[in-house]
Amino acid sequence: MHQARDLDVREVTEAVKAMCITANYDLPQDVYGALVEAKEAEESPVGKEVLGQLIDNADIAAADRVPICQDTGFAVVFAEVGQDVHLAGGDFEAAVNEGVRQGYGEGYLRRSVAEEPAHSRRNTKDNTPAILHTSIVPGDKVRLTMMAKGGGAENMSSLNMLKPSQGWPGMVDAVVETVSKAGSNPCPPVIIGVGIGGTIDMVTVLAKKALLREIGSIHPDPRIAGMEAELLEKINALGIGPQGLGGSTTALAVFIVEMPCHIASMPMAVNVQCHAQRHKTVEL
Amino acid sequence: MAARKITTPLTDDVVRDLKAGDAVRITGVVYQARDAAHKRLVALIEAGEPLPFELQGAVVYYMGPSPAKPGNVIGSAGPTTSGRMDAYAPLLMQHGLKGMVGKGLRTQEVKDAMREHTAVYFAATGGAGALLAKCIVGNEVIAWPELGAEAVARLEVKDFPAIVVNDCHGGDLYEEGRKRYAKTV
Numbered sequence: 001m002h003q004a005r006d007l008d009v010r011e012v013t014e015a016v017k018a019m020c021i022t023a024n025y026d027l028p029q030d031v032y033g034a035l036v037e038a039k040e041a042e043e044s045p046v047g048k049e050v051l052g053q054l055i056d057n058a059d060i061a062a063a064d065r066v067p068i069c070q071d072t073g074f075a076v077v078f079a080e081v082g083q084d085v086h087l088a089g090g091d092f093e094a095a096v097n098e099g100v101r102q103g104y105g106e107g108y109l110r111r112s113v114a115e116e117p118a119h120s121r122r123n124t125k126d127n128t129p130a131i132l133h134t135s136i137v138p139g140d141k142v143r144l145t146m147m148a149k150g151g152g153a154e155n156m157s158s159l160n161m162l163k164p165s166q167g168w169p170g171m172v173d174a175v176v177e178t179v180s181k182a183g184s185n186p187c188p189p190v191i192i193g194v195g196i197g198g199t200i201d202m203v204t205v206l207a208k209k210a211l212l213r214e215i216g217s218i219h220p221d222p223r224i225a226g227m228e229a230e231l232l233e234k235i236n237a238l239g240i241g242p243q244g245l246g247g248s249t250t251a252l253a254v255f256i257v258e259m260p261c262h263i264a265s266m267p268m269a270v271n272v273q274c275h276a277q278r279h280k281t282v283e284l
Numbered sequence: 285m286a287a288r289k290i291t292t293p294l295t296d297d298v299v300r301d302l303k304a305g306d307a308v309r310i311t312g313v314v315y316q317a318r319d320a321a322h323k324r325l326v327a328l329i330e331a332g333e334p335l336p337f338e339l340q341g342a343v344v345y346y347m348g349p350s351p352a353k354p355g356n357v358i359g360s361a362g363p364t365t366s367g368r369m370d371a372y373a374p375l376l377m378q379h380g381l382k383g384m385v386g387k388g389l390r391t392q393e394v395k396d397a398m399r400e401h402t403a404v405y406f407a408a409t410g411g412a413g414a415l416l417a418k419c420i421v422g423n424e425v426i427a428w429p430e431l432g433a434e435a436v437a438r439l440e441v442k443d444f445p446a447i448v449v450n451d452c453h454g455g456d457l458y459e460e461g462r463k464r465y466a467k468t469v
Binding site: 056067070238247 | 350351353360367387411449458465468469
């Protein structure tokens with residue numbers, strides 16, 4: 001019989017802890033590069049100054065080992081668990097949460113999670129629970145991605161249950177409308193994750209996963225690559241600009257993930273991400 | 285960009301002189317307060333009770349910092365979305381608040397209150413918390429420490445960079461800036 005590989009969940013805790021800290025201190029290279037390029041291309045002098053501040057800020061955070069942004073986010077963790085892995089030594093979900101607890105504590109990260117949202121809104125004081133998306137995949141590895149998702153941009157996201165007759169033009173309108181209404185609120189320049197298809201629950205996960213793509217990467221399906229380029233052009237034509245103060249850089253990238261949907265439906269979710277696109281991935 | 289130096293507390297004369305689009309460097313005391321603190325400040329005003337700081341001429345900074353590392357004055361300290369304080373801001377302006385520092389859109393009611401009570405709204409760069417923390421030289425929690433990052437703190441700032449978004453004359457940089465750079469595609 002095929003033997004499963006044992007993986008102690010303490011390794012999961014250690015990995016999550018390390019990712020919480022480094023994701024919050026070190027802006028990914030692709031985002032940093034995109035800010036540098038945007039600063040060159042930006043038409044507005046105020047916009048150029050803002051982009052310069054964001055580049056300086058990333059340099060300071062990395063050098064001083066402090067968070068890029070005080071909103072160090074809700075910890076969103078995507079776990080792809082190989083089906084030939086045996087998670088040993090404890091509860092997997094608890095191990096992830098323990099990593100968040102330790103990472104946010106030892107990294108001097110802000111605890112930004114409130115329990116009982118409708119009444120007490122008491123801070124959970126350790127930034128748990130994590131939002132954990134687990135999928136079972138072939139193989140004997142565990143791939144963990146941690147995303148620090150800030151509240152300001154998340155609040156500007158939208159779910160759109162469109163009619164199939166609205167087609168692509170209806171989707172373009174909904175995406176552009178979402179970014180337009182958000183204006184300066186989500187800390188532009190933003191990154192836009194668009195989920196298309198599935199069901200009401202799945203489409204929002206697709207939109208979030210879309211945000212994990214590397215800036216500058218081209219979608220392998222040329223039709224979708226074209227759709228992303230069209231959306232990016234229309235969003236940047238809004239004139240919102242860096243921090244909403246006016247300018248030619250409103251978004252750094254638009255990423256689409258799609259899947260089949262019901263014949264009666266056309267779900268589309270827009271997950272708005274601020275310029276501080278913080279995420280890390282490890283394989284165990 | 286040439287920036288104008290201003291000091292707090294703000295007077296009506298200084299506020300009247302500020303125009304949407306002006307870059308400023310703020311020096312003096314600003315009060316850190318966000319969602320939970322605003323709810324409590326407004327409850328105190330409504331109950332006729334004293335506030336933890338003098339509101340006349342005051343500037344509030346919509347911000348909840350990350351914890352300070354040992355030896356640092358404050359953790360990362362960039363602005364939060366101001367719109368969540370819109371429900372409370374007009375009453376504070378009625379009681380003397382002159383300046384707000386944050387990021388993001390304000391409602392018409394807030395903008396009207398700014399004209400009526402001669403107040404100004406500044407944007408600081410959202411997501412530049414490590415950079416902005418360098419301009420904060422003093423930090424003392426003065427009310428509701430149990431709120432953690434949402435407590436009220438008296439912050440001493442030096443040459444804190446901000447830009448006037450809404451002035452007391454109806455000027456709105458978010459609207460004007462956007463119009464200037466909008467294109468048809």
